[in-house]
Amino acid sequence: MTTTEPRIMPMGMAINEAMDVAMGLDEKVFLLGEDIAEPSGGVYKITKGLSTKYGTDRVRKTPISETAIIGAAVGAAIAGYKPVAEIMIMDFIGVCLDQITNHAAKIRYMSGGQTTVPMVIRTSAGAGRGFGAQHSELLEAFAVHSPGMKVAIPSNPADAKGLLISSIFDADPVLFVEPMLMYWDPAYAGEVPAGDYRVPLGKANTVVEGKDVSLISYGRQVHTCKKAAEELAAEGISAEVIDLRSIVPYDEAAVMASVSKTKRAVVVHEAVTRCGFGAELSSRIHEELFGTLAAPVQRVGGKNIPIPYASNLEKAFLPQVADVVAAVKRTNK
Amino acid sequence: MATTNRPDAPDRDALLRMFEIQQKIKTADERFRAMLTSGQVQLIYYSPRGQECISAGYAVHLRPDDYVVTIYRGLHDHIAKGVPMRELWAEFLGRGTGTCKGKGGPMHVTHPKSGLMVTTGIVGAGIPIANGFGLAAKLSGTDQVTVVNFGDGASNIGAFHEGLNMAAVWKLPVIFVCQNNLYGEHTPMAMSTGVEYISERASSYGMPGVTVNGNDPVAMWKVAGEAVARARAGEGPTLIEARTYRFWGHLMGDAMEYMPKEERKAAMAADPLPAFRAWLLDNGHANEAQLTEIEDQIKALVDDAVEFAMNSPEPPMDELYTDVYEEIIK
Numbered sequence: 023m024t025t026t027e028p029r030i031m032p033m034g035m036a037i038n039e040a041m042d043v044a045m046g047l048d049e050k051v052f053l054l055g056e057d058i059a060e061p062s063g064g065v066y067k068i069t070k071g072l073s074t075k076y077g078t079d080r081v082r083k084t085p086i087s088e089t090a091i092i093g094a095a096v097g098a099a100i101a102g103y104k105p106v107a108e109i110m111i112m113d114f115i116g117v118c119l120d121q122i123t124n125h126a127a128k129i130r131y132m133s134g135g136q137t138t139v140p141m142v143i144r145t146s147a148g149a150g151r152g153f154g155a156q157h158s159e160l161l162e163a164f165a166v167h168s169p170g171m172k173v174a175i176p177s178n179p180a181d182a183k184g185l186l187i188s189s190i191f192d193a194d195p196v197l198f199v200e201p202m203l204m205y206w207d208p209a210y211a212g213e214v215p216a217g218d219y220r221v222p223l224g225k226a227n228t229v230v231e232g233k234d235v236s237l238i239s240y241g242r243q244v245h246t247c248k249k250a251a252e253e254l255a256a257e258g259i260s261a262e263v264i265d266l267r268s269i270v271p272y273d274e275a276a277v278m279a280s281v282s283k284t285k286r287a288v289v290v291h292e293a294v295t296r297c298g299f300g301a302e303l304s305s306r307i308h309e310e311l312f313g314t315l316a317a318p319v320q321r322v323g324g325k326n327i328p329i330p331y332a333s334n335l336e337k338a339f340l341p342q343v344a345d346v347v348a349a350v351k352r353t354n355k
Numbered sequence: 356m357a358t359t360n361r362p363d364a365p366d367r368d369a370l371l372r373m374f375e376i377q378q379k380i381k382t383a384d385e386r387f388r389a390m391l392t393s394g395q396v397q398l399i400y401y402s403p404r405g406q407e408c409i410s411a412g413y414a415v416h417l418r419p420d421d422y423v424v425t426i427y428r429g430l431h432d433h434i435a436k437g438v439p440m441r442e443l444w445a446e447f448l449g450r451g452t453g454t455c456k457g458k459g460g461p462m463h464v465t466h467p468k469s470g471l472m473v474t475t476g477i478v479g480a481g482i483p484i485a486n487g488f489g490l491a492a493k494l495s496g497t498d499q500v501t502v503v504n505f506g507d508g509a510s511n512i513g514a515f516h517e518g519l520n521m522a523a524v525w526k527l528p529v530i531f532v533c534q535n536n537l538y539g540e541h542t543p544m545a546m547s548t549g550v551e552y553i554s555e556r557a558s559s560y561g562m563p564g565v566t567v568n569g570n571d572p573v574a575m576w577k578v579a580g581e582a583v584a585r586a587r588a589g590e591g592p593t594l595i596e597a598r599t600y601r602f603w604g605h606l607m608g609d610a611m612e613y614m615p616k617e618e619r620k621a622a623m624a625a626d627p628l629p630a631f632r633a634w635l636l637d638n639g640h641a642n643e644a645q646l647t648e649i650e651d652q653i654k655a656l657v658d659d660a661v662e663f664a665m666n667s668p669e670p671p672m673d674e675l676y677t678d679v680y681e682e683i684i685k
């Protein structure tokens with residue numbers, strides 16, 4: 023019998039591996055973005071080594087020109103390539119929103135299916151680092167609201183790799199949101215399968231099984247939910263934690279099955295609560311399961327404010343374990 | 356070009372004011388870096404060390420009611436425009452006594468009382484906003500001018516091109532100061548920019564463009580003075596490309612592996628601040644005692660600001676929802 027060392031790695035390395043695998047599999051895959059080539063290898067080192075391995079034709083460092091980056095990816099995708107464009111930090115998407123919502127998202131439909139845009143926009147996001155209002159925000163809701171765009175947000179290294187490879191080979195444009203705080207933090211490291219490992223979009227993962235309440239989340243806040251589930255368990259409340267992994271498409275069957283069982287749901291994300299994806303999810307649960315719910319669905323998200331700089335206020339912006347626990351209690355009155 | 360009769364060289368007063376601004380920036384910067392390195396404070400910090408002469412060179416031409424717009428690497432511009440040192444430090448450290456109650460942080464320092472109107476973390480985004488300040492001054496018939504600062508990298512973003520064109524077409528009283536430190540984050544200018552001199556871009560928008568050695572205080576003073584005079588006289592905008600160098604890379608903690616060691620060593624050896632100090636002495640603009648006195652005062656000013664900021668409390672929690680709108684809307 024042979025034993026192999028488990029491949030434990032941080033999310034940053036898993037994302038690097040996903041791009042490496044995809045570029046090895048298909049020469050139509052190429053990367054473009056600011057500072058992504060050597061010697062820098064990306065400001066967060068996510069593309070480290072790739073320009074050396076695949077050359078600067080396929081790992082292209084760009085000027086600081088977000089509109090031109092996404093536009094070039096859209097055009098190349100229509101022309102048969104599979105571009106992976108990096109927008110360094112999610113807030114900068116505001117600069118190139120037109121290319122995403124009016125072009126990447128709509129082109130398949132507007133052309134009656136003649137032209138398609140199989141591209142990925144990788145971007146990092148998240149508060150908690152003292153970067154202030156313009157470098158911390160999760161803005162996935164805009165893409166959910168742009169039919170034509172898919173959206174994936176991983177919560178662990180294996181999913182990051184598997185979802186990214188799936189996204190790169192998907193037939194449609196995918197916004198791939200990487201929780202920045204998880205890139206290199208060993209606390210979030212995990213085992214990652216080798217080679218061409220794929221996790222399909224639209225398939226949720228039940229992270230913790232439970233019977234009293236469903237905590238539905240994605241990205242880094244899955245970990246907040248896991249901690250909340252532990253606290254609740256100590257009080258005799260059995261919480262199920264569902265990691266959606268992608269929100270367009272999202273695994274509605276898994277959500278409805280879980281909530282049908284528990285009859286209570288709390289949806290949790292880091293983006294501001296108002297008009298966040300949680301609002302959509304909460305609506306859908308009410309539409310489908312109104313009669314079976316024991317309590318209204320609760321939402322926990324970022325506060326409805328720009329992200330503050332001062333660390334005490336920034337912390338108060340973010341969803342906390344206590345907020346999730348309190349929301350669960352509200353479903354139990 | 357300028358309509359007013361302007362002196363060719365700064366007088367003694369202007370020289371000493373530039374010296375003072377430069378030293379304030381340098382002293383504050385050195386203290387930030389020391390406190391970061393020793394772990395006393397933790398923050399994201401984009402050092403402006405090496406670029407001080409640019410801010411000092413334009414600031415001495417400005418009035419308190421003129422406007423300045425700058426970027427995340429903005430400490431030098433904040434200080435040059437006269438943002439008070441205590442509130443500036445408190446903002447950098449996220450304290451409730453900061454210029455923005457600790458809500459904005461270093462990347463968003465704002466102090467309208469000093470004319471420091473916007474600090475943005477989005478590359479190039481200040482440029483169109485500066486046009487708005489210029490337009491407001493023009494519409495109200497004042498002779499206020501606006502200086503907008505940005506980097507070489509920012510000249511590749513759409514906002515730069517749209518902004519310069521509009522400013523020229525509308526003859527706005529705006530001075531576009533491109534602080535060209537030769538790098539945008541980890542990318543050398545030559546790898547991202549199709550022209551050798553960013554000032555060349557001005558002509559395609561129909562405005563004057565000039566490249567100046569941003570590390571030469573007198574040259575910078577002269578070029579900025581002409582641009583400010585033109586703007587005040589209603590003759591329109593100017594693009595100034597001020598060449599300089601960032602001594603500490605993009606941000607503190609940057610491994611700087613993409614910057615040739617020799618290049619950085621040479622730039623630091625040619626530090627414009629000690630050179631200017633020596634020049635002032637050699638040319639009899641000041642004596643040692645005068646300069647030492649200025650330096651001592653600045654040291655005391657920074658000591659006081661550090662103490663003020665370190666002893667200031669974090670913002671109160673009830674500030675969480677204030678300032679989102681005029682009234683509280685949750």
Ligand SMILES: Cc1ncc(C[n+]2csc(CCOP(=O)(O)OP(=O)(O)O)c2C)c(N)n1
Nearest residue numbers: 114428476477478506507508509538539540
């Ligand atoms: C629109 C946008 N894209 C990317 C970034 C990330 N970023 C921050 S600073 C920077 C480099 C800017 O270089 P330059 O304009 O030369 O200014 P410098 O930092 O050298 O002063 C980049 C790419 C950003 N803040 N905003």
Ligand SMILES: [Mg+2]
Nearest residue numbers: 506507538539
């Ligand atoms: Mg630069």
